[in-house]
Amino acid sequence: MSRRVRLLVFLIGGAAVAVLLSLAFLDMPHVGRSEHLYRDLAVPASVRHATANVVSAVNFDQRAVDTFGEETILIASVVGAAALLRPAKEETERRPPDTSRILESTRLVGYLLLPVTLMVGLDVVGHGQLTPGGGFQGGVVLATGLHLLYVAGSYPALDRLRPLELFDVLDALGAATFAAVGLAGIAIAGSFLTNMISFGSLGQLFSAGTVPVLNVAVGMEVFAAMVAILAKFLEQDITVVKRDATEEAGS
């Protein structure tokens, strides 16, 4: 199919979709209205379980099974990316050349921000039941913080401080913790992922029952998954080369 024909097909289809969407949108409840049926059910349910952050309550209490499925998708994607990006038969790994020339100011800011970012990440994971944030967001912050080592230092520095085997284990451990909490729910309360720990009082660090536990499990997994995926992409660019062609980086 030539580019022209493809564009024509898209324009016809896109116009049809645009008409259908417009008809649907004009008939939908207006933006900013005050009736929200799901909200009216989710907020009391969250308060009953002493969860200050209702979004966390929805994700890790009311819809915890969906979040378990989402974690499984994440693991599947890590496995898929690792399988696709492994060095092929005609490729080999080499030691990365340490030719990094980094501005002193970049290095300084990077090393100053590294501990700060890691602390912020832990804080976001740890207070997921109280303030905006949680395992997903905090895990991404932690992974980003770790990669400041690459920006401010060098690839060998990142490689030394990031044992990938450990992160593979951490990834599995996060998912296993989530599953274990779910099975404990069956054992204690009779159904999967029931929130069965004592709820405490709203706004306290130790409140909301299993929500903080699941947040930590997800935080571990997202952190490990992000690091593992980024490591695969960095390896492709930096250490994996074609055999007998060590000068040309195999990208």
Add this chain to the structure above:
Amino acid sequence: MNVYAYFVAGWLLLVGGYGIVRSRHMVHAVVSLAVAQSGTYVLLLSIGYQRHVTAPVFGSTEKPTKHVVDPVVQAMTLTDIVVSATVTALLLALAVQVNKRQGTVDPDELAALEG
């Protein structure tokens, strides 16, 4: 009469699709897909939005109240973003592999699918 946020979502979906159709680079196609997906975030968040109320997060000073924006669609947006990130990672990995095997990242220059 206020539905224009929905049209922003529809526009993002269509402009992302247009980007994929016109793409001459696989990474560009993947980014276009991310644009199309962000239309769904806008749609979900505008469904849950309510004027003059706060975020669904309470505390010792913010007493629990029903006058907050819808937390359910916000949680679904979070799920959406995570799924989008995993899809993007897998597609970029595929683009790397295609470039290795075919020596090009232009979708038009890929002669045929290979097993």
